[in-house]
Amino acid sequence: MMNKKFGIALIALLPALCLSLGLAACGGENGGPVGHVHTYTVENVCSGCGDKWEYTEGLSYMLDTETDTYMVTGVNTALDGVEELALVIPYGYQGKFVTAIRGDAFNNSMAEEYSKLTSVTIPGSVKTIGTRAFACCNALTSIELPKSVTEIGSAAFSYCVELTSITLPDGVTEIGSAAFSYCVELTSIEIPKSVTEIGSGAFSYCVELTEIHYAGTIDEWKEIKKTDELEPQVSNYTVVCTDGTIAADGTETTK
Numbered sequence: 001m002m003n004k005k006f007g008i009a010l011i012a013l014l015p016a017l018c019l020s021l022g023l024a025a026c027g028g029e030n031g032g033p034v035g036h037v038h039t040y041t042v043e044n045v046c047s048g049c050g051d052k053w054e055y056t057e058g059l060s061y062m063l064d065t066e067t068d069t070y071m072v073t074g075v076n077t078a079l080d081g082v083e084e085l086a087l088v089i090p091y092g093y094q095g096k097f098v099t100a101i102r103g104d105a106f107n108n109s110m111a112e113e114y115s116k117l118t119s120v121t122i123p124g125s126v127k128t129i130g131t132r133a134f135a136c137c138n139a140l141t142s143i144e145l146p147k148s149v150t151e152i153g154s155a156a157f158s159y160c161v162e163l164t165s166i167t168l169p170d171g172v173t174e175i176g177s178a179a180f181s182y183c184v185e186l187t188s189i190e191i192p193k194s195v196t197e198i199g200s201g202a203f204s205y206c207v208e209l210t211e212i213h214y215a216g217t218i219d220e221w222k223e224i225k226k227t228d229e230l231e232p233q234v235s236n237y238t239v240v241c242t243d244g245t246i247a248a249d250g251t252e253t254t255k
C-alpha cells in the first residue's frame with residue numbers, strides 16, 4: 001500500500017520536482033547562495049543548502065564490489081499499482097553512491113511493466129548506462145542525462161519509440177552501438193565535443209532524424225572513432241558541425 005501511495009504522490013509532485021530541477025540549473029534562486037549548484041550526498045540531500053533529491057522508492061540495486069558503489073538493476077515495488085511513473089534514480093542508496101544503471105535494468109522487452117515509464121531522471125552520480133538499459137521503453141518521452149554520464153551502452157535507448165529529442169551532456173565519451181536505433185520519433189540529437197567513439201548503427205532506423213548537431217568541426221567529427229559506418233542507408237540525417245555540414249551521402253559543405 002505504501003508504494004501505491006508513493007507512486008500517486010510522485011505523479012502529483014512531478015511539476016514541483018521539475019521546478020526544483022530547473023532552479024538547480026539556474027542556481028541562486030532556491031534559497032542557496034548565488035551561483036549555487038546542488039551537490040547531493042549519498043543521503044540524497046544537498047550538502048550546500050539541504051535541498052532533498054526526491055527519488056523513486058522501490059527500485060532494486062546491486063553492490064558493485066569493485067567500485068563499492070551501487071548500480072540500479074530495475075524496479076522492485078515502484079510500479080506496483082501505478083499507472084505511470086516518472087522515474088527518478090537516487091544519488092545514494094544505503095550509504096553508497098549509485099554510479100551505474102545495469103544492463104537490461106529497465107528493458108521493456110524483458111518485463112513489459114516498463115511501458116509505464118514516462119520519463120527518466122538520472123542523478124549526477126551516474127557514470128554509465130548499461131546495455132539495453134532502457135530498451136523498448138515505449139512511453140518514454142524525455143530523458144535527463146547529467147554531466148557525470150560518460151558511457152551510453154549498446155542499444156541503451158533502442159526502440160524508445162516516443163522519444164522526440166535528447167541532448168547528450170558534455171562529458172559523454174562513448175555512445176554504444178545501436179544506442180538510439182529505432183527511436184522512430186527522434187527528430188534531432190545534440191552530440192557534445194567530448195564524444196570520442198560512436199558504435200555502429202547508433203542512430204540506425206531513426207527515420208525522422210534529419211539532423212545531428214555536433215558541437216565540433218567537420219574535421220573533429222571525422223576523428224571520432226566509429227566502429228562501423230553509421231548506416232546512412234537506413235538513416236537520412238545531416239551532421240551539422242560548427243564549420244559546415246556533412247550530408248547523408250557524405251557531401252561536405254563548409255560555411
Ligand SMILES: [Zn+2]
Nearest residue numbers: 038046048049
Ligand atoms: Zn543545494
